[in-house]
Amino acid sequence: VTLQDAVEQIDIGGVALLRAAAKNFLRVAAVCDPADYHKVIAEVKAGGQVDLPTRRNLAVKAFAHTRDYDTAIHAFLSREIAPAPTSDELPEHLSLGFHRIETLRYGENPHQMAAFYSREASSGPLGGEVLGGKILSYNNILDLDAAWRAVSMFNAPSVVIVKHLTPIGIASADTIAEAYPQALAADEVSAYGGVIAVNRMVDDTFVAKLGSLFVEAIAAPNFSPTAQSTLNNNRKNCRLLRVPFPYDGNDYDIRSVHRGLLVQRADMGDPEGTPLKTVTTRQPTPQELDALQFAWKASQHVKSNAIVLAIPGMIVGVGGGLPSRVDAVTLAVRKAGAHAQGSVMASDAFFPFADSVETAAQAGVTAVIQPGGSIRDSEVIEAANRAGMAMVFTGTRHFRH
Template sequence: MARLALLSVSDKTGLVEFARSIVEEFQFDIISSGGTAKVLQDAGLPVTKVSDYTGFPEILGGRVKTLHPRVHGGILARRNLPEDLQDLEANDVRPIDLVVVNLYPFEATIAQPDVTLADAVEKIDIGGPAMLRAAAKNFQHLTVLSNPAQYDGYLTELREKGEPSFEFRRHCAKAGFWHTCQYDRAIATYLESQTESETLPEQFGVAGSQIQALRYGENPHQKAAWYQIGQTASGWGAAEKLQGKELSYNNLVDLEAARRIIAEFLGDDKPPAAAVLKHTNPCGVSVGDTLLQAYEDAFNADSVSAFGGIVALNRPIDAPTATALTKTFLECVVAPGCEDEAKEILTKKSKVRVLTMSDLNLGSRETLKAIAGGFLVQTADDLVEDTTQWKIVTEKQPTPEQLEELLFAWKVCKHVKSNAIVVTKNRTTLGIGAGQMNRVGAAKIALEQAGEHCQGATLASDGFFPFDDSVRSAAAAGITAIVQPGGSIRDKDSIAAANELGVVMVLTGVRHFLH
């Protein structure tokens, strides 16, 4: 008896060619349903519709097609058990040797801006996951293919071995279970999003498909890989790499930090901005009249640290900026786009990884951190800063220009490892104290780095000042305005020091620790 394949797919990539191969080379019979059957029939291939095979029509507008004992009996039968074979014979059920199934495009449906709950529900596949799970469970006796990328491998197994090996079948079964796992996660996450809640969900699922095996992790002795959540490429998975070496684990970590910073300056109404990072911390950030000016000022803010750094831009790379980018060693550059002339210029530094990402503001709504025995989840620190809610607590009031500078400094400080102090002037960073064990140490680093440029500059602190010592050292260096969250029991001491020294102080009421 000919081998039997059940084909029922949403993604029809390579379907006709694959079906023709198993029919003409290996004499498979095919049963199929709905749109899959029509595509195969239109291609001139012999197909038996599932409804003809089962003797039961598709009902409920197609909601019930393959949920039938003749289908699932053929999938789940154990060929090594006489009683299973007797059941098949008694009920006129053919054993199925190959199940090719992928699922309704649920994620693509919910990604549409005008999708309704009813639309989404109708794209929840029922028969597909049932067949996938059944076939994957019975991988010892048949093969399940859940991705068109598996077709060539299956055909190679048949051509070289006559039938798929146990190892191949097991590998495909594992892929099938991951496919349904990701699918269910996407549905559950979507339904969770339809419920208004001030708390995080009781269950939180993460499942990903490997995009790329990385050479190593943070260090050469650590294994690493890059995974994509969901079936549709998004974020860095959808970014276009124009040139350069393969991305590393550390590159991707740094690029994500760069994306988060530059997202603060996105928008048609925002001026050109550039950020230069090293080890996830900014070493220079600037806003300018042109993209070239913004980049050069950001680079020159700490040119020593910028060597071998990551650059993020909020505008497509133009020719002048591309020329400046080629003047030093950089690991990666990311921007919303890149002009043709700029692409040509950047090829002079062919090893530099240049990426374009159309929506640099597309970040995760939650952040995860692994701990022993589990993980922590928090909502992303994507609060939009509202200066109307800030409190001016000193006798001296900020000028409009100072308020604009304070906002710039505050936005940058949000993305510096805590304890963090940032000194800026003319919307360019002058000194950054990052990741120190105490705020005094962070202030000392930032002020010393800024040096004589502190005169008339602004200082931002990601947390409150527990004492007035940092305020006094900032004023002594020439700082004229300070922005900080407030909230210390000694806020009055810091405010009194600012009043004494003629320094503007603004309290945001919001803290931005970054651990």
């Protein structure tokens, strides 16, 4: 759409009429939403007029409608005069026009009010459609978003299990039914009460693999009719969410802070084919390189400090959300248990000291991927060389707070 064509489509009269009607709600009913036709007609038939409380509610909706229209125009014109998307600059003005889609039972805790809002009045959580189960909770939506972001990073059939915003199991295989047991094996205890995201249609074979594990919600591009029926009948409380695939990302990450908002461009990971720099004497083997790239994708979805241990196609241990990186390594090693032997390690940021690499080497880790950039990189590399490990640098940090 050219700027000239867009400007020609800006409505003046319709907006003015709607605002005028809404302003005079004491005498006028301003109806802008077909969903309100039935109520308006019923009141006119019953009493010969639209009741004042209804007229006031309609006025509120009308002003919200004109506000959203002006916001859309503002956003378009701002984009036309704003720097190119590749620029480091952010918009001078941030227009947020969201509709309340659903009032949630409560927030993170029962004493907190909560609701879900969307830019599109007809769009559900993650832009998807709820197909069954209990109403999605605030925490469900947060976890499903984290799981969906993560599973969208992988091209092969993949499964991601998330609990409290932490990916506790990630695996790829020829089918999601084959990937699920591998994802579950990373931390079967923590998986209880988690959410699952998959990047292929859920079918009967996948449903059978779920066994008796209690799952809060499942997000998928689609569900076969029989799989959906089985889940709805046998897991009546499990929320099913059909979400457009792949994850299309957001232009910005927006977080509220006291008296303001923090805005940043969303971190969508490293582009496919981003070169890796081997910094140790030993090059990673093809198998190690495959596992390193898998672990690197996974680590970007773990809270910092993030450490992920993996073998080709699956993670085996996660340590995240810890102030100390060596503590995160220790946790990942403990979670991996015997599977740490022969695994590779990914770190979302550089190692400030050599202790993390030394701890990983003692557990049997054979290769490491990290951004690099520490003032002690040489010490870290030397520790890897002493242990006979391979180490590659990506050059890009992926903190997640």
